[in-house]
Amino acid sequence: MKGLLALLTFILLAALLGPALLPWPYDAIDWNAVRAAPSAAHWLGTDGVGRDLLARTLMGTRITLSVAVAAALVAMLIGTAWGAVAGWAGGRVDDLMMRTVDALYALPFMFVVILLMVVFGRSILLVFLGIGAVEWLTMARVVRGQVIQLKARPFILAAEAAGSPAHATLIRHVLPNIAGVALAYLMLTLPQVVMVESFLSFLGLGVQEPMTSLGILVKDGADDMDLMPHALLVPGAVLVTLLLCLTLLGERLRERFAA
């Protein structure tokens, strides 16, 4: 757990501070070093047009992470609100709201995101809104389940007997008790979102050049992998490390709070 957190913090700090500390901006072209192998000047080499790969990787990590955090927060807000209301209201309202979630699950969601990107143009804002708007479904289901479980606990009934109005019970008793699980699923949503964002960028539907993201770097790397495999392996390794850290942390949190 500590090791994971340390690694994650390191990646975060590097992505936040790194670009400012490096001599090469992520979009600066070094005409003397196109497709250069790692060297003292460019620690990880350069890409096909002579841009520093370390700078680009750090920048890509930053973009990917910001999109992920924003999208996961959107997903958590929608999901928690939807799930809490459905679980708390119960009966017909719950039925209707969860049927909607079921129906949305049946949406070919990757296709929908692609459609959204194509239809409304490609902006970062839209990327994370779109991802957040589809990733909330799991959160809604989990939160609803938790709320229903809590609702059956006698302390909720005791609160009613104590005269606590429904909204106060929801805010004072229910939400604090699902916060842990919501946090765990927030952590688990992050890698999902990172994956989708990278995936979209990979298909050329996400972030646009010269701005970059891990997905774009991997795609560019894959295109040139026979000439310079490090251009695929470096951003690929960062992406996988990031996803692994987030997933493992999320799973630990889930184990701790779901029990």
Next chain:
Amino acid sequence: MSAVYEVEGLSVSVTSRRPEPVEGQSFDKLGTAVVDGLSFTLSPGECLALVGESGSGKSLTCMTPFGLSAGVASGSARLMGEELIGLSEPALRPLRARHAGFVFQQPLTALTPHLTIAAHLAEAAMQAGGPRPSRSELAAMLDRVGLDVPDERLDQFPHRLSGGQRQRVLIAMAIAHAPAVLVADEPTSALDAALRHDIMALLRRLQRESGMAMLLVSHDLAGVADHADRLLVMKHGRMMETGPARTLVSTPRSDYAKALVAATPRLDAPIAARPAVGGMLLEANAIRVSFPRPGWRSGRMLAVDGASLSVRAGECLALVGGSGSGKSTLARAIARLGPCDSGDVLWKDAPLPPRSAMRRGDRRGFQPVFQDPVASLDPRWSVAEIVGEPLAWLGQSPPFVSSDVETPDQRLDVTRHERIERVQAALAAVDLPPDFAIRRARELSGGQAQRVALARALVSEPDLLVLDEATSALDVLVAAQIVALLQRLQRERGLAILAITHDLALARLLAHRIAVMEAGRIVEEGWAEEVCASPAHPVTQRLVAASRGS
């Protein structure tokens, strides 16, 4: 005759970080339960009952030598002359299969959901290497444990059967290979009171018929005293007392056994005079409650079918019935904490609004206490916050309609300072020291948590407590303390109580009157002692028989 099972100087230590929850009472301390130097012998045809509270190590004592618990055993345990302690799991397995049969506490979960009853029975019959039984043999096994229409049952999946039926199947499985020892770990405590007696009698009959020995584990001294030959009373992993069952119960020698016997409510025990009764407090007329049928089926099930009751000031009415009789549903409907289709409730002669229209002030007079003490408290709140919750809401008239409040009684409009004082007073009333106020709910034991729940119910100074099985999740001694506390509150505060319980003997201790419920109706009602002494309705008669344990 020589012993079939001999235990000498058995010790069990639990080293795993998370020991198995003790008898489903997850709220009690999950610390390392240890058994320390226990010895006993079991002869053929004999029944020995290990009795103790949760955490006494009684289950570990009987399961660990067989390799069926997380504990590590030392000492000696010989089954049919073969030493079990120190054997590896592969070596233990055939011994278990050949000589022992097991019945567990939870019949609802002890059968594999996707296998039919026939598959279960066949597996059990073949566990000691016997041939595959024919269908008529399987049906005969079910017939032997008193299951109706055995032939139909064979093809059913476990979830079609009730808890009692499943326990019968499990018993049939446990004896299918004619074991020398039957180990029954709380075989009746998950069952309805009226059923417990039947299942114990069945076990006893089968044991006598086949001449096997039975090792029984129970927390219920009264429940096993009439069925076991010998009792062994345990506390904290040590033997407190052992002896013939009837002698031990009638004349216990050790202090602990004396306390246990005294704490167990019995129908023939003398009872103190009950406090005087005042004017009419609560009247409920023709209450009906129905629920939608579970699953996909349409229609509704009637849970309470036109029940009426009344409680006077200072009076205690006990609602007694088996599980599913509708007693809790009725109490919740009356207290406006559950659904209510029709019928009206008068509180101090004024009609109580339906649940959705209840205003804060309407709830001041009556407060509930629930069965599961730990689940009754928000784990994240401190004791002071929990006990103070009713003051926060019931104490204020709604600001927007202050003129609309019907009761001018503003006694609960308290300042912060007063609130702290009243929380402290409520804690004192339930015999909890003041420093409990800063504890978190999850740090409390079951008994402490129930006292806190009681303090929360008392803090608004209600006239009536609604107790929903408030002591049945607690250990015997703890439950007795809570009952004593309730009796004191009855005397000192003139508190009226509506008590829901499955335990007639307990009802008789607390109540002026008893109302017996069955299938959503009140089938018998009368003075507590008269109902217990001369029950009129068959349901009551069964409950009386179950409480007598005879």
Next chain:
Amino acid sequence: MLTLILRRLATAIPTLFAVILLSFLLMRFAPGGPFDGERPLDPATRAALITAYGMDQPLPVQFTRYVGNLAQGDFGPSLVYRDFTVTQLVAKGLPVSLTLGALALLLALTLGVASGLAAAMKPGGRADRSIGLIATLLTVLPSFVTAPALVLVFALGLGWLPVSGWGEGAPRHLVLPVIALALPAAGAIAKLTRAGLTEVLGQDHVRAARARGLSPLRTLTRHALRPALVPVASYVGPTAAGLLTGAVVIETIFALPGLGRYFVQGALNRDYPLVLGVVTLYAALIILFNLLADLAYGWLDPRVRG
């Protein structure tokens, strides 16, 4: 059980309808149409095309007509691949995607359940921990990282297998795409199997079976495995639909002529009927596989049958 299926179908049809309506509207309200490509068409041609494709009709009329045609298996004409109907395109792409997906699903299930079983045999043991880590790693490895990496090693490096292409479905061409597609699902299935098994192994009925002297293997296979697979079934339902209808990325990387490629092309070219057709097909498949998953529940756990 039958009523359960009927109930499911009763909710499935409105869902499918909603999916079609939503994607229909989305495509129609999108700024820019299929004829607003790089080369502007002269207004007359444009108007003629729009009339020919019925796009001058009011939306409800267009939608009704579309659904009516759908019911007869007619997905309409492709606006970009002018010589083909969408039905023909789907008929070309679907077999490729189905072959790929079915093989990947089979591989993922075999690998996943087997390693999940191995891990659950001794919870907390070395095998359990290493399988757990590998499975997590597989689930987070995006296919667009694994696929190029596989190509780098096995095609470019060792030269054992072709880099890309369909090769008329020759096994050599299938190996790498199938593995790349199967790995994340295999990881997820392994984790679900392991979690399901460890939970079931702690339940009373397993303890009761152990008490009867059953061997660990028999306890596992006869008493624990079936209930433990319930979460796997609920995961495999939608995942199978995803695998079968084409992993867009895998088809792009390996240049396979599957459904996913047509979809991306269609979306980029605003080929409404093509996109709508693929989305509808995909939604129908998800619904179908969820239904199959429900049937699987019934077999795994008879309590569901009611």
